[in-house]
Amino acid sequence: MPATESINVLGLESEALTRLVSQWGGKPFRARQLSRWVHQRGVDRFDQMTDLAKDFRSNLDAHCEVRGPQVNLEKRSTDGTRKWLFDMGQGNAIETVFIPEDDRGTLCISSQAGCTVACPFCSTGYQGFSRNLSTAEIIGQLWHANRALRDDPAAARLDGGPAPARTISNVVMMGMGEPLLNYDQVLGALRLMVDDNAYGLSRRRVTVSTSGVVPMIDRLAGDCPVALAVSLHAPNDALRDRLVPLNRKYPLDELLDACNRYLEVAPRDFITFEYIMLDGVNDSVEQADELVQIARRVRCKFNLIPFNPFPQSGLKRSPASRIRLFAQRLMDAGQIVTVRKTRGEDIDAACGQLAGEVKDRTRINERLPDRARIVIRRKERE
Numbered sequence: 001m002p003a004t005e006s007i008n009v010l011g012l013e014s015e016a017l018t019r020l021v022s023q024w025g026g027k028p029f030r031a032r033q034l035s036r037w038v039h040q041r042g043v044d045r046f047d048q049m050t051d052l053a054k055d056f057r058s059n060l061d062a063h064c065e066v067r068g069p070q071v072n073l074e075k076r077s078t079d080g081t082r083k084w085l086f087d088m089g090q091g092n093a094i095e096t097v098f099i100p101e102d103d104r105g106t107l108c109i110s111s112q113a114g115c116t117v118a119c120p121f122c123s124t125g126y127q128g129f130s131r132n133l134s135t136a137e138i139i140g141q142l143w144h145a146n147r148a149l150r151d152d153p154a155a156a157r158l159d160g161g162p163a164p165a166r167t168i169s170n171v172v173m174m175g176m177g178e179p180l181l182n183y184d185q186v187l188g189a190l191r192l193m194v195d196d197n198a199y200g201l202s203r204r205r206v207t208v209s210t211s212g213v214v215p216m217i218d219r220l221a222g223d224c225p226v227a228l229a230v231s232l233h234a235p236n237d238a239l240r241d242r243l244v245p246l247n248r249k250y251p252l253d254e255l256l257d258a259c260n261r262y263l264e265v266a267p268r269d270f271i272t273f274e275y276i277m278l279d280g281v282n283d284s285v286e287q288a289d290e291l292v293q294i295a296r297r298v299r300c301k302f303n304l305i306p307f308n309p310f311p312q313s314g315l316k317r318s319p320a321s322r323i324r325l326f327a328q329r330l331m332d333a334g335q336i337v338t339v340r341k342t343r344g345e346d347i348d349a350a351c352g353q354l355a356g357e358v359k360d361r362t363r364i365n366e367r368l369p370d371r372a373r374i375v376i377r378r379k380e381r382e
Helices: 014-022 028-040 054-063 135-150 183-194 214-223 237-243 252-263 285-295 320-332
Strands: 070-076 082-089 092-100 105-108 112-114 129-132 170-173 206-210 227-231 271-277 300-306 337-339
Touching: 014 028, 028 135, 082 135, 092 112, 092 135, 105 135, 135 183, 170 183, 183 206, 183 214, 206 214, 214 252, 227 252, 252 271, 271 285, 271 320, 285 300, 285 320, 300 320, 320 337
Parallel strands: 105 170, 170 206, 206 227, 227 271, 271 300, 300 337
Antiparallel strands: 070 082, 082 092, 092 105, 112 129
16 A cells, blocks of 8 residues: 555544554454554654554554644633634644643543634634545544643643643533534544543533534434534524525524433433624523523523624624623523633634635635624614
8 A cells, every 4th residue: 555545543433443454354352452542642753652653553554644733823712712723724723722721631622623603703704625534633632632622731730840731631622613514524533432442531521512404414313423513503594504605405493303302312411502792693581591592492591602703794792791791691591501602813823713724616706795794783682
């Protein structure tokens, strides 16, 4: 097999790895050993996998590789958030963010170079879309972050001693791209995340965020049900058509029905509805009351996200007092509500700020030149 056809082991699920090993007469336990070396220990050289047979390592050297993503840039926020810019080739780069908290470490992963959904409040959407990422490119973000956090020479306690290694306990598919529009490759990555011989994450701790691709929500329920977050952002079709253009294809009634079907097999007993708080757009008390009606149809919790402004959007963050009022209105109606704490804003790593670099194939800014003026005022609803 020519070197140019080398197989990147990072992208192989358990069954594919077992088939590969069997070609050389290896038993299934060899595939499990290899998976643990690559994903759990982060080893990228076969000659360092010391409990593998010598002839097996020779076959791996001849036909395979462990190729993680190339880092173009790393930034660290004052709050401990870390962001990596990964080179995807041909003028494309994606961003991945690690958010440390007292009780967890969350990695936010990208699934596409760019995005086709084109929500006006998301900076990724303004870059257009280039291509889907492969399973190896998706899981490679987790693989690299694990290694970087484990081997971080900058980590230290206040007394000068080494700090305990940061670990990734949660993964959210909330980076660049719409995960369910890259379904097959994302599915492969999800299966590796929950595989005990790879990353061994609980299904409850892996979250796919979608803007509402209804058929793929149903497929995910059958293939690999993990926690589900839905980018709702509006309580009715008229407004959601403008804020989440995918709603024109899959309107709210269809989306909510799909959420209920998903709950039958979901590892959590609720759907997280994400709701970005936009000043004068979707933050009125009346709109909170509309959300209460949605919550009576689907078991859910609401995650309110203060908007992180960027120049092209023409949108503003709701004032903190209005966010509190909006949240209280929901809680008074018996709903579970969280307000997301903004993290990594000083390095453009906060929600909605991930942009990377995209060689746009969709010419989105030529087709939709007026998106930057989509400031929807209250008086237009009244």
